[in-house]
Amino acid sequence: MIKVGIVGGTGYTGVELLRILACHPAVQLTAITSRKEAGIAVADIFPSLRGRVALAYADPSAADVSRCDVVFFATPNAVAMNQAGSLLGEGARVIDLSADFRIRDVSEWEKWYGTRHASPDLVAQAVYGLPEVNREMIRSARLVANPGCYPTAVQLGLLPLVEAGVVDLGHLIADAKSGVSGAGRKAEIQLLHAEASENFKAYAVGGHRHWPEIRQGLEQIAGRPVGLTFVPHLTPMIRGIHATLYARISSGAARSARPAGVDFFQRLYEQRYRNEPFVDVMPAGTHPETRSVRAANLCRVAVHRPQDGDTLVVLSVIDNLVKGAAGQAVQNMNIMFGLPESQGLDQVPIVP
Numbered sequence: 536m537i538k539v540g541i542v543g544g545t546g547y548t549g550v551e552l553l554r555i556l557a558c559h560p561a562v563q564l565t566a567i568t569s570r571k572e573a574g575i576a577v578a579d580i581f582p583s584l585r586g587r588v589a590l591a592y593a594d595p596s597a598a599d600v601s602r603c604d605v606v607f608f609a610t611p612n613a614v615a616m617n618q619a620g621s622l623l624g625e626g627a628r629v630i631d632l633s634a635d636f637r638i639r640d641v642s643e644w645e646k647w648y649g650t651r652h653a654s655p656d657l658v659a660q661a662v663y664g665l666p667e668v669n670r671e672m673i674r675s676a677r678l679v680a681n682p683g684c685y686p687t688a689v690q691l692g693l694l695p696l697v698e699a700g701v702v703d704l705g706h707l708i709a710d711a712k713s714g715v716s717g718a719g720r721k722a723e724i725q726l727l728h729a730e731a732s733e734n735f736k737a738y739a740v741g742g743h744r745h746w747p748e749i750r751q752g753l754e755q756i757a758g759r760p761v762g763l764t765f766v767p768h769l770t771p772m773i774r775g776i777h778a779t780l781y782a783r784i785s786s787g788a789a790r791s792a793r794p795a796g797v798d799f800f801q802r803l804y805e806q807r808y809r810n811e812p813f814v815d816v817m818p819a820g821t822h823p824e825t826r827s828v829r830a831a832n833l834c835r836v837a838v839h840r841p842q843d844g845d846t847l848v849v850l851s852v853i854d855n856l857v858k859g860a861a862g863q864a865v866q867n868m869n870i871m872f873g874l875p876e877s878q879g880l881d882q883v884p885i886v887p
Contacts, residue, residue: 536561536562536563537561537562537563537604537605537868537872538563538565538602538603538604538605539556539562539563539564539565539603539604539605539606539607539868540565540566540567540568540598540600540603540605540606540607540627541553541556541564541566541567541568541606541607541609542567542568542595542600542606542607542608542609542610542614542615542618543568543569543608543609543610543611543614544567544568544569544577544592544609545569545571545572545580545592545720546609546719546720547716547719547720547856548609548632548719548856548860548861549567549609549861550581550583550584551856551857551860551861551862552607552609552632552861552864552865553567553577553581553584553587553588554583554584554587554861555832555857555861555862555865555879555880555882556865556879557584557587557588558587558879559865559878559879560878560879561872561874561878561879562879564588564590565600565602565603566590566593566598566599566600566603567590567592567593567598568592568593568594568595568598568600569592569593569594569595570594570595572592573592573593573594573597574591574592574593574594575591575592576589576590576591576592577589577590577591577592580592600622600627601621601622601625601626601627602625602627603627604627604628604872605627605628605629605630605868605871605872606622606627606628606629606630607629607630607631607632607864607868608629608630608631608632608633608635609632609861610632610633611633611719612633612634612635612648613633613635613648613650613653614633614635615629615631615633615635615636616635616636616652616653616654616657617653617654619631619635619636619654619657619678620654620657623657623677623678628676628677628678628679628871629677629678629679630664630679630681630864630867630868630871631661631678631679631680631681632681632860632861632864634648634680634683634744634748635652635654635680636657636658636661636678636680637661637663637680637682637683637686637748637751638658638747638748638751639658639659639751640747640751641655641658643747644658644747647742647744647747648744657678660677660678661676661678661679661680662676662678662679662680663679663680663682663752663755664676664679664680664681664682664863664864664867665682665686665687665690665691665752665863666813666863666866666867666870666876667691667694667808667811667814668690668694668752668755668756670870673867673870673871674870674871674873676871679864679867679871681860681863681864681867682748682752682859682863683744683745683748683859684713684717684745684776684853684855684856684859684860685709685711685713685743685745685749685765685767685776685778685859686745686748686749686752687834687853687858687859687863688711688776688777688778688834688851688852688853688859689709689711689749689765689778689780689851690749690752690753690756691814691834691836691851691853692709692778692780692834692836692849692850692851693707693709693753693780693782693849694756694807695800695803695804695807695808696782696800696803696847696849697753697756697757697761698756698757698807699803699807700757700785701784701785701800701803702782702783702784702785702847703782703783703784703785704753704757704759704760704761704762705761705762706762706764706782706783707753707761707762707763707764707780707781707782708763708764708765708766708780708781708782709749709763709764709765709766709778709779709780709781710766710768710778710779710780710781711765711766711767711768711776711777711778711779712735712767712768712769712770712776712777712778713767713768713769713770713775713776713855714770714772714773714774714775714776714825714855715731715769715770715771715772715773716773716774716855716856717774717776717855717859718769725769731769731771732771733771734769734771735768735769735770735771736768736769737766737767737768738767738768738769739767740766743765743767745765745767746763746765749763749765750763772825774825774829774830774854774855774856775825775826775828775829775852775853775854775855776825776852776853776854776855776859777824777825777850777851777852778849778850778851778852779848779849779850780848780849780850780851781846781847781848781849782846782847782849783845783846783847784840784845784846784847797819797838797839797840797843798819800838800840800847801816801819801838803838804816804836804838808836812876812877813832813833813834813858813862813866813877813880814833814834814835814836815833815834815835815836816836816837816838817835817836817837818837819837819838820837820839821837822837822850823835823836823837823850823851823852824852825852825854826884826885826886826887827852827884827886828852828853828854828857828858828884829854829884829885829886830854830857830882830884830885831854831857831858831862831882831883831884831885832854832857832858832862832863832865832866832880832882833853833854833857833858833884834851834852834853834858835851835852835853836849836850836851837849837850838850854884862880865879865880866880
C-alpha cells in the first residue's frame with residue numbers, strides 16, 4: 536500500500552483528493568494537515584466522507600508526513616516551495632497542486648505570483664505533470680508540478696494541432712470559462728451567491744497567472760515561441776471548465792486538408808489521443824458539455840471547422856477539480872508508482 540499524506544486538505548481540491556483516494560485500492564491515507572482545523576475529524580467538516588475517512592486534521596508542525604511514500608500539497612501558492620525540499624530529503628515523493636513549481640523561469644514565476652521563490656533549485660527538478668505529454672518523465676519523478684485547471688483544458692485542446700504544426704502558432708486564442716470553485720474555498724465578495732449567480736463575466740483580460748504556464752507548455756510541444764491570447768471567464772456554476780479554442784490553419788495544411796475538410800483534423804485528434812485513457816475525442820460535429828465530465832478525471836474534446844474556412848474551433852471540457860486538479864494528481868501518482876494509470880479514477884460523470 537502507498538502511504539499518502541495531504542498537506543492542506545480543507546479546500547475544494549483537498550476534499551476531492553480525499554474523495555478519490557478514499558476509494559483507491561492501493562492507497563493508505565496516513566496523515567492530513569490543517570493549522571486552522573487541527574484536531575477536528577475530517578468527516579465533521581466534510582460529512583460526505585463519513586465512513587470513508589477516519590482521519591482527523593493534524594497541525595502541520597506535529598504531523599510527520601515525511602514517513603509517507605507520497606505527499607500531496609493542496610495548499611495556496613507559496614507554501615509547497617518552503618516545505619517540499621525537506622520531504623524530498625526524507626525520501627518522500629511530492630505532488631504539488633499549487634503553482635509553485637510549474638513555471639521553469641523563476642523570474643517569470645516571481646513576476647506573476649508577486650513573491651520571491653523560496654526553492655528555485657527545486658524548480659529545475661520538478662516534472663510538469665501533464666501525462667499526455669510528459670508521461671515517461673513522470674514515472675521517475677520525485678517532484679511533480681500538477682498543472683493548473685485552465686492550462687490542462689487549453690493544452691489538451693490544442694496539443695494535436697501544435698504538435699503536428701498545422702496551425703499558425705503566432706495567433707492562438709483561448710476563450711475559457713470556469714465555475715466558481717476554481718477560485719477556491721474562501722470568502723470573497725465576488726464569489727457570494729448573490730454576486731456570482733445569474734451573472735457571467737470575463738476577468739484578468741490584461742493578464743492571468745495561467746497564461747505563462749499555458750504558453751510554456753505549448754512552446755515545449757512546438758519547439759518554438761507561441762503567441763497566445765487567453766481570456767478567462769467566471770460562470771454561475773459550481774464546477775467545470777469549458778475552453779473554446781481558435782487556431783488559424785497554416786497555408787500548407789489548408790491545402791492538404793481541403794479535400795477532406797474537418798475529417799483531416801478529426802483523424803489527427805483521434806490518432807493523437809487513441810491510447811489516452813482520460814481524453815475522449817468526440818464525434819465530428821458534436822459539442823461537449825461540462826456536465827458530461829462532472830466529477831470525472833476526463834477531458835472531452837471536439838474539433839470543428841466552421842464553413843470549411845481557415846479557422847479551427849476546438850471545444851475542450853474538464854472538471855476543474857478533477858482532471859484540472861485532484862484527479863490528475865492521482866493519475867500522476869499512479870504513473871509514479873507503476874500502478875495502472877486509471878486505478879481509482881474510473882468514476883462515471885455525474886448527471887444531472
